[in-house]
Amino acid sequence: MREFDLAAEPVRALNAALHALPPDTNETHWRVANPQGKHAIAVGLDAPIEIQIDGHAGYYCGGMNKSATITVAGNAGVGVAENMMSGSVRIKGDASQSAGATGQGGLLVIEGNASARCGISMKGIDIVVKGNIGPMSAFMAQAGNLVVFGDAGEALGDSLYEARLFVRGKVASLGADCIEKPMAAEDRAALNAVLTRAGLEDVAPDEFKFYGSARTLYHFHVDNAGRY
Amino acid sequence: MDQTPRTLPRFSATFDPGTLSEIRRAAATGIYDIRGGGAKRKLPHFDDLLFVGASISRYPLEGYREKCGTDVLLGTRFAKKPIALKIPVTIAGMSFGALSGPAKEALGRGATAMGTSTTTGDGGMTAEERGHSNLLVYQVLPSRYGMNPDDLRKADAIEIVIGQGAKPGGGGMLLGQKISPRVAAMRTLPEGIDQRSACRHPDWTGPDDLEIKIEELREITDWEKPIYVKVGASRPYYDTALAVKSGADVVVLDGMQGGTAATQDVFIEHVGLPILSAIRPAVKALQELGLHRKVQLIVSGGIRSGADVAKALALGADAVAIGTAALVALGGNDPALEDDYAKLGTTAGAYDDWHEGRDPAGITTQDPLLAARLDPVAAGRRLANYLSVLTLEAQTIARACGKSHVHNLEPEDLVALTVEAAAMAGLPLAGTDWIPGGARY
Numbered sequence A: 001m002r003e004f005d006l007a008a009e010p011v012r013a014l015n016a017a018l019h020a021l022p023p024d025t026n027e028t029h030w031r032v033a034n035p036q037g038k039h040a041i042a043v044g045l046d047a048p049i050e051i052q053i054d055g056h057a058g059y060y061c062g063g064m065n066k067s068a069t070i071t072v073a074g075n076a077g078v079g080v081a082e083n084m085m086s087g088s089v090r091i092k093g094d095a096s097q098s099a100g101a102t103g104q105g106g107l108l109v110i111e112g113n114a115s116a117r118c119g120i121s122m123k124g125i126d127i128v129v130k131g132n133i134g135p136m137s138a139f140m141a142q143a144g145n146l147v148v149f150g151d152a153g154e155a156l157g158d159s160l161y162e163a164r165l166f167v168r169g170k171v172a173s174l175g176a177d178c179i180e181k182p183m184a185a186e187d188r189a190a191l192n193a194v195l196t197r198a199g200l201e202d203v204a205p206d207e208f209k210f211y212g213s214a215r216t217l218y219h220f221h222v223d224n225a226g227r228y
Numbered sequence B: 001m002d003q004t005p006r007t008l009p010r011f012s013a014t015f016d017p018g019t020l021s022e023i024r025r026a027a028a029t030g031i032y033d034i035r036g037g038g039a040k041r042k043l044p045h046f047d048d049l050l051f052v053g054a055s056i057s058r059y060p061l062e063g064y065r066e067k068c069g070t071d072v073l074l075g076t077r078f079a080k081k082p083i084a085l086k087i088p089v090t091i092a093g094m095s096f097g098a099l100s101g102p103a104k105e106a107l108g109r110g111a112t113a114m115g116t117s118t119t120t121g122d123g124g125m126t127a128e129e130r131g132h133s134n135l136l137v138y139q140v141l142p143s144r145y146g147m148n149p150d151d152l153r154k155a156d157a158i159e160i161v162i163g164q165g166a167k168p169g170g171g172g173m174l175l176g177q178k179i180s181p182r183v184a185a186m187r188t189l190p191e192g193i194d195q196r197s198a199c200r201h202p203d204w205t206g207p208d209d210l211e212i213k214i215e216e217l218r219e220i221t222d223w224e225k226p227i228y229v230k231v232g233a234s235r236p237y238y239d240t241a242l243a244v245k246s247g248a249d250v251v252v253l254d255g256m257q258g259g260t261a262a263t264q265d266v267f268i269e270h271v272g273l274p275i276l277s278a279i280r281p282a283v284k285a286l287q288e289l290g291l292h293r294k295v296q297l298i299v300s301g302g303i304r305s306g307a308d309v310a311k312a313l314a315l316g317a318d319a320v321a322i323g324t325a326a327l328v329a330l331g332g333n334d335p336a337l338e339d340d341y342a343k344l345g346t347t348a349g350a351y352d353d354w355h356e357g358r359d360p361a362g363i364t365t366q367d368p369l370l371a372a373r374l375d376p377v378a379a380g381r382r383l384a385n386y387l388s389v390l391t392l393e394a395q396t397i398a399r400a401c402g403k404s405h406v407h408n409l410e411p412e413d414l415v416a417l418t419v420e421a422a423a424m425a426g427l428p429l430a431g432t433d434w435i436p437g438g439a440r441y
Helices: A011-019 A184-197 A222-227 B017-029 B101-113 B127-132 B149-154 B181-187 B206-218 B236-245 B264-272 B274-288 B306-314 B324-330 B337-343 B376-400 B417-425
Strands: A001-006 A029-033 A052-054 A069-070 A089-092 A107-110 A123-129 A141-150 A164-167 A178-181 A207-212 B034-037 B049-051 B072-074 B084-087 B089-091 B117-121 B136-139 B156-163 B227-232 B250-254 B258-262 B294-299 B321-322 B413-418
Touching: A001 A011, A011 B101, A011 B206, A141 A184, A164 A184, A184 A207, B017 B321, B034 B264, B049 B181, B049 B306, B089 B101, B089 B236, B089 B376, B101 B117, B101 B127, B101 B376, B136 B149, B149 B206, B149 B321, B156 B206, B156 B413, B206 B227, B206 B236, B236 B250, B236 B274, B250 B274, B258 B264, B274 B294, B306 B321, B306 B376, B321 B324, B324 B376, B413 B417
Parallel strands: A001 A029, A029 A052, A052 A069, A069 A089, A089 A107, A107 A123, A123 A141, A141 A164, B089 B117, B089 B321, B117 B136, B136 B156, B156 B227, B227 B250, B250 B294, B294 B321
Antiparallel strands: A164 A207, A178 A207, B034 B258, B049 B413, B072 B084
16 A cells, blocks of 8 residues: 655645556555645546545546546545546545536546536546536536436536436436436446446436437527527 | 619618628528638738838848748746747647548648647547647647547647637537548547537636646646647637636637638627737736746737738737638638539638538548548648748748847837727837827726
8 A cells, every 4th residue: 555645745746656657556556645625636547556535635636537446535626537538436525516527438436415517528437426416417418327316406418418317316407408218228227337336236226217318409400499 | 765864773781792691591591600711701900010121220131041030939838848839830720520531631741841730629639630740739628529638648738728719609510411420439429410519618617727627637747748728819818817827838819710610600700809909918918927928829810921920920929820721721712623612502712611511622521532532641732831931921021120030020010001900909000100099908
């Protein structure tokens, strides 16, 4: 276990050390103490390592992650795991807005709540939120799965493309072109797979409602003008 | 027969034939007109400025003989690896998707031959583009299509796109005809849809957040890459100051004459500022912060000649970027293809339906047969030739003004031909010492 104290060394030193790791590194377990809400902790990683961050992280923690498994034992600021490619990021507390924004792959688990724009423009990432999510979540979401155990705020899935949205609680309102759909076998399989990966297999898929794109805004039509 | 004299049929200046045709088109279709390119209306521009040259009070340099430097170093503020350009002309961001593969290759070939950079666009980086561009700027756009950290690390610089001159406040647009299987896969979109990308970045709002976003990008790339911030000419004084505050190494300022792949005509023609009016406020912001020439300024939007280059630099820019002119140099809108343009209901020089993907020159298309019409080697050579001419022309003017480097050109070398241009560019009207407009900001 390699220990790194952000009260003693800057974030730059941590990221430089993490970037220097070869893909077959033996230093596979890291612990980061005193994150103190600092920004850009453990960003741009490209090695199959495990990092435990003991405290609250600021903006963009785990940004553009590839391969690494990152756990934040606290809350996370704006844009946690933004544009993640692979690997996983788990937040033990709450996450601020734009969690998992534009993520292309990997798994983001938020054990608390997530604020506005959770999963905005997601492009293949899987996101599980055990609490509630804020308004404008999954805005223009293109691919991947967003699973919410609690409630969703207003305008869920506005201008949605092909991402799947599963919500167990109430949805305040749906955004333009987002509709509730019957959960087909392949949707249920996708939900099951995400829950399994997240280690949350004690939840029944049938408790969730499924939302997706009505696909009516995929092409310019004058008769759609009033829907925007 | 009635011999009463009659007036000639008279068109309204307000309801001119072009306006009438647009009203009829709108009435027939119910949807706004979409097109490519930049503002087509007549605007105050670099043509409204003149260099005064040298005579008794200023000493010129010998044309062709005496050295006149053209090199530009970009990213000297924070980046470990600034970009060194041999000429003060770069290629603006244009996406694979908007442009064909051969067109992107040709841009890379031409720019590389002249020692300058090209820029990706809304759709990610292709291997061909990276391979043919010695210096490649990777755009980070609101859509983040194809965004990935490997490409970020492969880039020579990173450009955070806040907006562009043709549509400040608007997002990208690429209609279904150009969303080919490859383009769709790069953007994680269904094939053939009309893509409208976001106008706001998904993970930051405002300059305080942008500063942290830039910090993240620097951390991911180990502080190696210059980070540009590109804005459409909107509020250039404040936007430049805020870009600098956010940590930009380079500010890119794009006027309303700058082209887009596809946007509503009403947006292109009615939102944003002509580049002539935007340069001085941006430079003023840099000067007040003590960072002029330390944070470099690249301007674009209607650059056509070495005179335009020289005027932009004299107003305080460090370099210019070209897009539309580069596409013309590749072979776009060529009268040799007039028959093809006529079949599309237009004429060479006026073709702007780039979004339809039927460009007979093979540039703004994803149709493999049309794209194959463009020879990237020959087109790249034409672009290199054109870039060379722009540079030689700028040097010619700089020497005539007595400057041993194009960056030594200054506002004092210029006068304005019109009151409007004088006010916008902060220059005296020719033959007077009158600078209209007074102190601003």
